[in-house]
Amino acid sequence: MFSNRKTSVIMSSPYLAWALIFIIVPIGMIFYYGLTDTTGAFTFKNIAAIAQPEHAKALWLAVELAVISTLICFLLAYPLGMILARNKMSSEGILTTLIILPMWMNFLLRTLSWVTLLENRGVLNSILGALHLPQLHIINTPAAIVVGMVYDFLPFMILPIYNSLAKIDDEVINAAQDLGANKFQTLWRVILPLSAPGIISGVTMVFIPSLTTFAISSMLGGSKILLIGNVIEQEFTLTYDWHLGSGLSLILMIFIVINMVVSMLSDQKED
Amino acid sequence: MKKELIQLQHISKSFGGNQVLDDLNLSIHENSFVTLLGPSGCGKTTILRIIGGFEHPDEGKVIFDGQDITGMAPNKRQLNTVFQKYALFTHMDVAENIAFGLKIKNKPSSYIKDKIKYALKLVNLEGFEHRMPNSLSGGQQQRVAIARAIVNEPKVLLLDEPLGALDLKLRQDMQYELIRLKNELGITFVYVTHDQEEALTMSDHIVVMNQGYIQQEGSPEKIYNEPENAFVADFIGDSNIIHATMVRDKLVNILGTNFECVDTGFGENNPVDVVIRPEDIELVPRGKGTLPAVVTGVIFKGVHYEMDVEAGGYEWLVHSTRLNEVGSEVDISVDPFNIQVMNKPESEDEEALSVEDA
Structure with a gap:
């Protein structure tokens, strides 16, 4: 329909304009702020600031919690994906209801509800108290942040894993068993490698938002626990040091680029 | 064994x-x-x-x-x-x-x-x-x-x-x-x-x-x-499957004409099915065969001609390397050895099992 080049340029121009204004320009501005000081002179100071103990600590904690959350999401999502993909029981419907429905609610609201659940006099501790079990002090700890991350980002792990598992032909699994593989060997040597593309995109889609979040950590971590996302947020909203905030953002971008390169390389291997 | x-x-x-x-x-x-x-x-x-x-x-x-x-x-x-x-x-x-x-x-x-x-x-x-x-x-x-x-x-x-x-x-x-x-x-x-x-x-x-x-x-x-029933005969290769009557041992009446065959043990005047493979039917000049026939269609298949032949009210399928033009008046001749007699399915139930759904 839009065979000639001119038409396709015209048709895509709204998106190109959108991408320019809302993607290219902001990234350019972050680079500009990150690599200059208040006088506008070029400097690496803002990037080197990551070496300051409080920044390094926030980055390390963010990486740590993002890795833990991603791992937990994977361990929860993979078996669920297997069950849904193997049973083929109107799984689309179940997926929508169980996994996508919670995403209809506002992200901040969902996170906030965990505050009510986890706080010291919250729902969880009331139940434990009624059962005469010891109280849990989870709120304002890294554990609460991990719970929030897992809850918020789990669907992004399930969907790509489910998709890649559903694509595996039953006969391929039968073939593995036919050749002598037991259930574990079939999982390890056939199912897991064949679902690698789904695992990689799931990991990417959970790891990156977990690494950069500041909303979950400020709500569930109180003000004491600072992740790199919170540090950057504060530079912009409290100290108004856009140069330092941008410089730290660039550091975070390095992680994201590494993650994308890894997933691109594995995509190429697939072909 | x-x-x-x-x-x-x-x-x-x-x-x-x-x-x-x-x-x-x-x-x-x-x-x-x-x-x-x-x-x-x-x-x-x-x-x-x-x-x-x-x-x-x-x-x-x-x-x-x-x-x-x-x-x-x-x-x-x-x-x-x-x-x-x-x-x-x-x-x-x-x-x-x-x-x-x-x-x-x-x-x-x-x-x-x-x-x-x-x-x-x-x-x-x-x-x-x-x-x-x-x-x-x-x-x-x-x-x-x-x-x-x-x-x-x-x-x-x-x-x-x-x-x-x-x-x-x-x-x-x-x-x-x-x-x-x-x-x-x-x-x-x-x-x-x-x-x-x-x-x-x-x-x-x-x-x-x-x-x-x-x-x-x-x-x-x-x-x-030697297909045992109409399903097998029909499924394995092309065939003419025709209702017939076993007159006595080694003689079967197909479409009103008696044909010699080699099968025995089907009783006398019993209804049977016969299978004749298309390549086992010979078209010979009128008067030299058993059953008068008219060629109604010819398709060239490479190895042989596939001919539709009308005889005794049945459309016969014939494979032959020798061409008989459409409209030729010929006779059908079949070697007794090439007529395979089969029992008719005994019940409708069995028939349902043995005849492929068309």
């Missing part, structure tokens, strides 16, 4: 209320090439999957080499399967695919290397070790699937319509290769197909199935020349 390697005893299987197999009994002899032949939905693939362990029968037993393996998991059975759509591991190269079963069994790597080389040579894919399955043609993928199965030295190789997705020329080449493989390996092949020509070409023993029941089993020659 060779040893019975696999026995299916009173096997019944239904899927969601749909009875696929009903009290089926089948013996498969060692070192034979057995083909399960029938239209789709006749239960042939289900039998193969029950032997392979991918389906479990509702009732009945599977005996393998004297041992009851009905409940045994597929990975414990001494047989391997070549799947219809190859089912290769797309994340592994050809050599890794072939090595899969051997690695599972912890064979030494030098042994595995030799086996890969041997198997690739056997299926004419030398030098393909490091190609990925997706870069191979359908025929090559099928060869890899066969190589992957046979390196495990199974006693039985199960093949589920393995040539179904290949084009005609390749399919014919692969048929000869499979026969050669079977002879070189000296193992039992159980082959599933709906292609009667494939079955006749390759098998030692054909089991013709329809709607979950075995219609007839025997050598290809026997199945083709």
Whole structure:
């Protein structure tokens, strides 16, 4: 329909304009702020600031919690994906209801509800108290942040894993068993490698938002626990040091680029 | 008589209320090439999957080499399967695919290397070790699937319509290769197909199935020349299946004309079906044959002419290398030996089972 080049340029121009204004320009501005000081002179100071103990600590904690959350999401999502993909029981419907429905609610609201659940006099501790079990002090700890991350980002792990598992032909699994593989060997040597593309995109889609979040950590971590996302947020909203905030953002971008390169390389291997 | 390697005893299987197999009994002899032949939905693939362990029968037993393996998991059975759509591991190269079963069994790597080389040579894919399955043609993928199965030295190789997705020329080449493989390996092949020509070409023993029941089993020659019922006659090759009356032993009345035949034991004046293969009908000049006929249509098929001939109120199918123009008035003549008399199905029920749904 839009065979000639001119038409396709015209048709895509709204998106190109959108991408320019809302993607290219902001990234350019972050680079500009990150690599200059208040006088506008070029400097690496803002990037080197990551070496300051409080920044390094926030980055390390963010990486740590993002890795833990991603791992937990994977361990929860993979078996669920297997069950849904193997049973083929109107799984689309179940997926929508169980996994996508919670995403209809506002992200901040969902996170906030965990505050009510986890706080010291919250729902969880009331139940434990009624059962005469010891109280849990989870709120304002890294554990609460991990719970929030897992809850918020789990669907992004399930969907790509489910998709890649559903694509595996039953006969391929039968073939593995036919050749002598037991259930574990079939999982390890056939199912897991064949679902690698789904695992990689799931990991990417959970790891990156977990690494950069500041909303979950400020709500569930109180003000004491600072992740790199919170540090950057504060530079912009409290100290108004856009140069330092941008410089730290660039550091975070390095992680994201590494993650994308890894997933691109594995995509190429697939072909 | 060779040893019975696999026995299916009173096997019944239904899927969601749909009875696929009903009290089926089948013996498969060692070192034979057995083909399960029938239209789709006749239960042939289900039998193969029950032997392979991918389906479990509702009732009945599977005996393998004297041992009851009905409940045994597929990975414990001494047989391997070549799947219809190859089912290769797309994340592994050809050599890794072939090595899969051997690695599972912890064979030494030098042994595995030799086996890969041997198997690739056997299926004419030398030098393909490091190609990925997706870069191979359908025929090559099928060869890899066969190589992957046979390196495990199974006693039985199960093949589920393995040539179904290949084009005609390749399919014919692969048929000869499979026969050669079977002879070189000296193992039992159980082959599933709906292609009667494939079955006749390759098998030692054909089991013709329809709607979950075995219609007839025997050598290809026997199945083709002496079909036991109208279904078998119709399914295996082209044929003229005509209602007739057995006048007495060795004389049958077809469409009002008496024909000599060689069959006996059908009683006197009993209704029967006769099968006459199109290539067994001779068209001779008027007055020299048994039944007067008029040619109503001719199609050139390459090897022979396919002619429609009207005689005694029936449209006969005739194959001949000699052309008779449309409108020629001729006689039909059939060698008594080429008239195959069959019992009519005794009940409507049996008829339903034996006549293919058109």
